[in-house]
Amino acid sequence: MTILKKLSIKNENKSFKYSIFIGENFIQLLENNFFKILNGKKIYVIYDEFFKKFKMNKNMIEEFENLSKRLSAEVFFFKIKSKDKYKNFERLSILLNFILSNRIHRDSLIISIGGGVTGDLVGFASSIVLRGVKCIHIPTTLLSQVDSSVGGKTGINTKHGKNLVGTFYQPEGILIDINFLKTLPKRELLAGFAEVIKYSFIYDKKFFNYLKKNTEDIIKLKSPYIQNIIFKSCQIKARIVSMDEKEQGIRGILNFGHTFAHAFENLINYDNKKLIHGEAVAIGMACAFRLSVILQLCSKTEAEKCMSLISKFNLPTKIKDIKGIKLTSKKLFDKFYLDKKVKNGKITLILFNEIGSVLIKNDVDERVLKKFFNELINE
Ligand SMILES: NC(=O)c1ccc[n+]([C@@H]2O[C@H](COP(=O)([O-])OP(=O)(O)OC[C@H]3O[C@@H](n4cnc5c(N)ncnc54)[C@H](O)[C@@H]3O)[C@@H](O)[C@H]2O)c1
Numbered sequence: 001m002t003i004l005k006k007l008s009i010k011n012e013n014k015s016f017k018y019s020i021f022i023g024e025n026f027i028q029l030l031e032n033n034f035f036k037i038l039n040g041k042k043i044y045v046i047y048d049e050f051f052k053k054f055k056m057n058k059n060m061i062e063e064f065e066n067l068s069k070r071l072s073a074e075v076f077f078f079k080i081k082s083k084d085k086y087k088n089f090e091r092l093s094i095l096l097n098f099i100l101s102n103r104i105h106r107d108s109l110i111i112s113i114g115g116g117v118t119g120d121l122v123g124f125a126s127s128i129v130l131r132g133v134k135c136i137h138i139p140t141t142l143l144s145q146v147d148s149s150v151g152g153k154t155g156i157n158t159k160h161g162k163n164l165v166g167t168f169y170q171p172e173g174i175l176i177d178i179n180f181l182k183t184l185p186k187r188e189l190l191a192g193f194a195e196v197i198k199y200s201f202i203y204d205k206k207f208f209n210y211l212k213k214n215t216e217d218i219i220k221l222k223s224p225y226i227q228n229i230i231f232k233s234c235q236i237k238a239r240i241v242s243m244d245e246k247e248q249g250i251r252g253i254l255n256f257g258h259t260f261a262h263a264f265e266n267l268i269n270y271d272n273k274k275l276i277h278g279e280a281v282a283i284g285m286a287c288a289f290r291l292s293v294i295l296q297l298c299s300k301t302e303a304e305k306c307m308s309l310i311s312k313f314n315l316p317t318k319i320k321d322i323k324g325i326k327l328t329s330k331k332l333f334d335k336f337y338l339d340k341k342v343k344n345g346k347i348t349l350i351l352f353n354e355i356g357s358v359l360i361k362n363d364v365d366e367r368v369l370k371k372f373f374n375e376l377i378n379e
Contacts, residue, residue, distance in 0.1 A: 004178075005231045009150070009238040011245050016170040020150065020234050022227060026113075026138050026177040027063045031070070037134060037172060041109050043068060043075045044099055046122045048082045048114025048140060054183050060113070076102050082117045084270040084277065087156050089165075095125050109134050109172075115141035115188075116148035116277065120163070123154030127169030134172045140180040142192025143278050146199075146233035149174050151241040151251075157270060161335075162262045168246055176230060181221055191278025193219070193313040194257075196229055198285060199236040201306050202253045205356035207232055208309070215312045253358050256350040257285030263335035264322060274323040282315035283322065291372055292352040295364065302354050319376055329373035336369075 004024065010017035021029050030038070045064050051057035061077055068075040078098050081091065099110070110133055112122035119137050126135035139149040155166020181189065200208035210228075211218065217225045237254065244251040261277070261284035268274045289303040310317050319325065337347060347369075348362045 004227050007231065007235055007238060009242060011242050016152070016245070018171060018173045020174040020176065020238065022176045022178065022230055022234070024177060024179055026175050027067055029175045029177070030111075030136070030138075031067055033175075034136065034173060035071070038067075038071050038073055038109060040072050041074075041107060042102075042105055043073050044078065044102070044104065044108065044110045045075060046078045046080055046095065046110065046112050046114075046118065046125075048118045049079055050082065050114070050140070050183070052079060056183070080114060080118045080121060082115055083272050084117055084157065084162075084265070085272075087117045087121050088158070089156060092121060092125060092156055095121065096129055099125065099129055104129060104133060106130055106133065109136065111136045111138060113138040113140060114144070115139070116144040119144050119149050120153075120155055120166070123152075123169055123171065124156060124166055126171075127154055127167040132169070135169075136173050136175065137171050138175045138177065140177075141184055142181060142189055142230075143195055144192075145176045145178075145181075145230055146192060147195040147237065149176075150234055150237045151254075152245065161266055162270070170245075174234075176234075178221075178226060178230065181226070188276065188278075189221075190219075190314050191276045191282075194278035194282040194285070194310070194315055196233050197309055197313060198254075198256055198281065199233050200309075201285065201352065201355065202256050202350075202358045203236050203240070203356060204232070207236070208306075208355050212309055212312070215309075219313065249360075252348065252360050253350055256352075256358055257281050257283075257288050259336060259347070259349060260284030260287040263332055264319070264325070266335050267327065267331065268322065268325055274325065279316055279321075282310050282313075283317060283319060286310060286317035287319075287376060288350065289352050290376075291349070291364075291369075294372060295351065295361075295368070297359060297361075298352045298354060303352060306352070306355065318379065320379070327377050329370065329377050332373050332377065333370060336373075 005022040007020050023029050110126045112119045137149040139145045152168045152170040154169050155163040158164050214225050261280035264280045292298045293300050293303050346362045351359050351361050
């Protein structure tokens, strides 16, 4: 059995509909579920550099080549440098040149296989090459399995900030092979849990209790815990995205902790040695809890319960946990306001109410924020 779980993601006006398969053998998942759209086509497999680093590339390439023979398809391979600092215009241009020089057709298929950096870059390239070519995501980090591959946001970073150039582009499907998590470095695995626990904070108290009760088994990737939490996370994200694909309203709650996180990532110049995205989100959520207490939007006890779940997953909660960050409250404030969520000079913040419920606020007084930033950097 290769499919362990399957869920469907579609929006109300039916402009997109696709499935997320959670299983154990991505090639079989691909062949069994996408035969029709792959058959006889040109397939561009854009893969994460970890395959080479872990000497898994030969095997992966061979499996795709065998599949392409069974499908009478033609397959091309391209390796991505998967650090966030390479999710940029230059790498996008190199990738597009590769795809175009290998004469892509409108009915070709692009497959991303890798973490969130690979998925975001490949999703963006798919959405703009020939004004849109079908793509399938095979996410290989926990973070990309539970978050970045789901929902159709694609994009790249610029010197002005993270993910500031991109598109909404829904894939044909998402294949989650949990075996990929076995090679994932512990730090990357833990960072993925930041987005998992985020879903419980913003949407689902029962899920919060499940995560709290089973933390150790989840971190050890034990069955059925790991499958259950991936499924639940994708289900929550799919539900929210189905209601609001283009982030006009409720989808904004998925950004809980992210305005802080993006500012931190920008301040350390996306240097993965110092901070990775999930860690930034963990610290960002801790900041959001503290600000919510200051603004009397939630009780201190409720916020502390959430912060202790972040720590239980061995994730950081303080700015001083970021290696080598040099910060003034002005710098932090300026970066904060670079965020996409600034409208008419007002910043939209996702703040905490109680476990399973958050608020979208755009009337937080700048003076309160400045004072809060001062406290944050001086602690
Ligand atoms: N599009 C969205 O909605 C969305 C949501 C959240 C995050 N993101 C983006 O996702 C990116 C972060 O993604 P990420 O956390 O997956 O990081 P990543 O893509 O940088 O991958 C992390 C590291 O793990 C390696 N790796 C990947 N899979 C592996 C495996 N199975 N075994 C061993 N090593 C493996 C990669 O080579 C890389 O070194 C950021 O750019 C962030 O902005 C996008």
